[in-house]
Amino acid sequence: MSETTMTIREMCEAFDVTPRTLRFYESKELLSPIRQGQKRLFTRRDRARLTLILRGKRFGFTLEELRQLLDLYDRRDQQHAQIAATFEVAQARLAAMEAERDKLDAAISDLREQLAMGAQLLAALREPKKAAG
16 A cells, blocks of 8 residues: 555555445545546545545535535635534534434333333233133
């Protein structure tokens, strides 16, 4: 491996992704590896972008949001626009995730109550059989 570039296999191993994933991100213009015939060489920039893509995916960002945020990096304004936009998108995503969690917590609580009632019902239905036996 070169200090400045990585092959597709090295990228897959380093980031635990498939070659198909890397080619997909390349087709969406999120990554821009150097092409040498059929060979792809990924630069430090590609590695940094992939790190951000994978983190953003984990947080639920869309690929379009990620593309827009990554494109802001190239504005050469000391990343101010990128950081500000990322902060705004991240705040919105956090609020959405917290709302999803609240709904899920309520559903879990309701299901637990239903299961407790079901367990009581099953226990009550089993008791007459014990008394008759």
